[in-house]
Amino acid sequence: MLEKAxxxxxxxxxxxxxxxxxxxxxxxxxxxxxKLGLGITGLxxxxxxxxxxxxxxxxxxxxxSAVMLVIPYYLHDFKKFSKIVILGEFLAVSAVTMCILxxxxxxxxxxxxxxxMLHPTPNSVMFWDSVVLGGYLGLNIIIGWATLHADKKxxxxxxxxxxxxxxxxxxxxxxxxVTAFLYAGLPGRHFWLSAIMAARFLASAFAGGPAxxxxxxxxxxxxxxxxxxxxxIQAIGKIVTYAMIANVFFLLLEIxxxxxxxxxxxxxxxxxxxxxxxxxxxxxPLMWTSSILAIVSLVLLIFPAIRRNESxxxxxxxxxxxxxxxxxxxxxxxxxxxxxxxxxxxxYWPTLPETIITISVWAVGFLVLTILYKVAVSVREETAxxxxxx
Amino acid sequence: xxxxxxQFLKIAxxxxxxxxxxxxxxxxxxxxxxxxxxxxxxFLKAKxxxxxxxxxxxxxxxxxxxxxxxCHKIHNVPDFGNPKDEIKWIWSDTFEHAFPGQESxxxxxxxxxxxxVLLCNHCENPPCVRVCPxxxxxxxxxxxxxxxxxxxxxxxxxxxxCPFGARSFNYRDPKPAIKEPNPEYPTRMIGVVExxxxxxxxxxxxxxxxxxxxxxxxxxxxxxxxxNSEVRKILNANYTIRRKAELGTRPSVYYILDIPxxxxxxxxxxx
Numbered sequence: 001m002l003e004k005a006x007x008x009x010x011x012x013x014x015x016x017x018x019x020x021x022x023x024x025x026x027x028x029x030x031x032x033x034x035k036l037g038l039g040i041t042g043l044x045x046x047x048x049x050x051x052x053x054x055x056x057x058x059x060x061x062x063x064x065s066a067v068m069l070v071i072p073y074y075l076h077d078f079k080k081f082s083k084i085v086i087l088g089e090f091l092a093v094s095a096v097t098m099c100i101l102x103x104x105x106x107x108x109x110x111x112x113x114x115x116x117m118l119h120p121t122p123n124s125v126m127f128w129d130s131v132v133l134g135g136y137l138g139l140n141i142i143i144g145w146a147t148l149h150a151d152k153k154x155x156x157x158x159x160x161x162x163x164x165x166x167x168x169x170x171x172x173x174x175x176x177x178v179t180a181f182l183y184a185g186l187p188g189r190h191f192w193l194s195a196i197m198a199a200r201f202l203a204s205a206f207a208g209g210p211a212x213x214x215x216x217x218x219x220x221x222x223x224x225x226x227x228x229x230x231x232x233i234q235a236i237g238k239i240v241t242y243a244m245i246a247n248v249f250f251l252l253l254e255i256x257x258x259x260x261x262x263x264x265x266x267x268x269x270x271x272x273x274x275x276x277x278x279x280x281x282x283x284x285p286l287m288w289t290s291s292i293l294a295i296v297s298l299v300l301l302i303f304p305a306i307r308r309n310e311s312x313x314x315x316x317x318x319x320x321x322x323x324x325x326x327x328x329x330x331x332x333x334x335x336x337x338x339x340x341x342x343x344x345x346x347x348y349w350p351t352l353p354e355t356i357i358t359i360s361v362w363a364v365g366f367l368v369l370t371i372l373y374k375v376a377v378s379v380r381e382e383t384a385x386x387x388x389x390x
Numbered sequence: 391x392x393x394x395x396x397q398f399l400k401i402a403x404x405x406x407x408x409x410x411x412x413x414x415x416x417x418x419x420x421x422x423x424x425x426x427x428x429x430x431x432x433f434l435k436a437k438x439x440x441x442x443x444x445x446x447x448x449x450x451x452x453x454x455x456x457x458x459x460x461c462h463k464i465h466n467v468p469d470f471g472n473p474k475d476e477i478k479w480i481w482s483d484t485f486e487h488a489f490p491g492q493e494s495x496x497x498x499x500x501x502x503x504x505x506x507v508l509l510c511n512h513c514e515n516p517p518c519v520r521v522c523p524x525x526x527x528x529x530x531x532x533x534x535x536x537x538x539x540x541x542x543x544x545x546x547x548x549x550x551x552c553p554f555g556a557r558s559f560n561y562r563d564p565k566p567a568i569k570e571p572n573p574e575y576p577t578r579m580i581g582v583v584e585x586x587x588x589x590x591x592x593x594x595x596x597x598x599x600x601x602x603x604x605x606x607x608x609x610x611x612x613x614x615x616x617x618n619s620e621v622r623k624i625l626n627a628n629y630t631i632r633r634k635a636e637l638g639t640r641p642s643v644y645y646i647l648d649i650p651x652x653x654x655x656x657x658x659x660x661x
Contacts, residue, residue, distance in 0.1 A: 037580040038544075039561035044474040048549040048559060108544015108559065108581025115524040115543050126523035126547055187517055187637040188553025264491065341555035342487035346473070 004378035005371045019367045026360015041354040046346035047337040056102040058329035060179045063095035065209020067172035084228040089144035094369035096137040101361045125181045132175045139168045190265035192336045200250040207243035208324040211317035226377040241301040269335040280345045293323035432596025436613035438533030440642040447608035460604035466577045468567035477558035479586040480509040510556040510586040511641030518548035544581040
């Protein structure tokens with residue numbers, strides 16, 4: 001089926017070569033980082049994780065969100081998702097690919113990354129994170145490919161696919177829970193040391209991932225003959241709405257605990273992020289942008305009349321995605337390091353090479369996504385009108 | 391028994407997974423330590439090495455400098471001259487930064503701003519060891535929290551996990567930043583984490599850690615599990631505190647505070 005990615009319109013190839021160009025620039029920049037070390041990033045002794053790990057965390061959520069399509073379709077037989085579910089699975093593949101790359105570019109000694117498997121360490125959450133992420137990537141490639149292949153041949157997927165699909169549901173929850181556990185079990189990092197971290201991660205994932213999927217589905221419909229279905233998009237819109245409400249609620253719970261207890265360790269990171277601490281306020285504009293966009297998206301989503309208008313839904317999804325990207329892909333990580341273990345403030349801001357590498361990892365993700373979607377859309381265009389159940 | 395290609399691949403695949411899983415599970419949890427191979431007569435043994443920092447004996451800037459320099463010189467600790475890439479094994483910081491939350495507005499000025507000697511606490515329950523995904527950071531049988539720079543993948547999870555800010559990362563090539571390289575001790579490479587090792591290389595030769603030797607009695611070192619050790623005698627006779635003990639990491643570095651005598655004797659100076 002992969003051959004379908006090798007034939008396409010001029011627009012398709014322009015997009016592919018544009019992405020390859022971005023990847024190329026990023027690769028050259030990465031070689032510089034590989035040679036000179038992570039010193040070329042904005043990371044420091046005090047803020048030792050930054051943009052790379054933030055993107056990783058955010059994208060694990062995007063990957064996990066495929067389950068929001070898989071559950072209604074496979075467990076509740078919600079037929080309207082029959083066409084779009086493959087887009088969710090392939091989005092997960094692309095997102096996990098980016099996660100792995102972000103971890104790779106964050107390593108000080110990337111050539112030793114296999115040490116994690118050569119010296120398996122069950123007491124390390126990071127070991128488990130690599131296990132569940134690798135497994136999830138495999139599951140989604142196999143499931144997506146097998147169901148699409150069956151569609152192409154006009155048959156039912158093989159019997160062994162069903163158990164894998166069921167397995168992928170708790171597995172999706174596990175990848176984001178384990179990722180939250182990376183942070184939520186560290187003594188002394190008060191901002192992260194919260195039992196609600198995994199729940200908050202899942203809520204933000206189930207809002208941000210499907211929001212991205214709506215945007216992608218609208219793009220696919222605009223540029224191809226493949227229609228994921230108006231009702232399917234509206235149904236995902238409802239999922240996004242509930243998940244975003246839960247996410248904002250969980251964030252407010254965190255803020256209440258910090259603000260009402262007034263325990264310095266708990267309040268300081270919030271003060272730093274939203275108001276600035278000891279005269280340092282670099283993240284304040286970003287965090288308020290995130291808050292305002294979250295409110296905008298909720299207003300647009302909560303009223304059904306607004307949500308039913310697809311342009312408004314698209315606007316809501318874009319606001320929501322950017323809001324969560326700032327909150328989780330940046331603020332959440334930096335807030336854990338500021339103030340540092342000595343109650344001193346060291347600020348962080350990504351450097352140009354770091355930003356270029358980050359953008360190019362996203363370009364790899366879009367490249368993978370474009371190729372997979374091209375295959376899926378081509379197959380679906382061929383079999384258009386043939387409804388299949390599986 | 392005949393077998394088609396499909397069946398063969400199935401069995402071969404499952405066997406490979408089985409053997410792989412078996413190999414991983416069969417690996418023993420306890421490894422021999424490198425130090426066990428070079429034990430000599432002088433080799434100093436302990437169940438848990440510990441240190442007592444007597445802040446009463448740190449008076450001048452020179453008292454701090456000689457301790458820090460002794461360590462950083464022999465261990466080839468680079469000096470980049472900027473806080474972003476900074477690498478330090480032992481350093482000093484004020485009471486309010488060393489013991490955040492313990493300071494009060496009205497404590498004696500000389501104590502609030504007095505620099506404390508800080509280093510890795512070699513915790514009995516170290517979070518850095520718990521989080522390391524490759525066992526590059528590990529607990530030795532003598533209680534030293536040690537790291538293997540050749541196994542470290544540079545993920546910096548240990549830096550996020552350490553509540554004491556004891557760990558530094560080689561953001562740049564350290565070699566050009568070492569002023570007087572000590573050929574007796576290895577330098578580190580780019581992209582790995584490092585910290586104080588309680589001078590395990592000196593303990594193996596029967597010597598005290600370099601900072602202890604240079605401290606003129608301000609730093610005491612010994613086996614905390616031995617009731618007759620020097621550190622235990624000091625802990626018996628003095629009120630000591632540890633950094634962030636409430637986190638349950640069980641730090642092995644204790645501090646005797648320098649309480650101004652005028653405060654102890656109720657206003658009268660008997661110094």
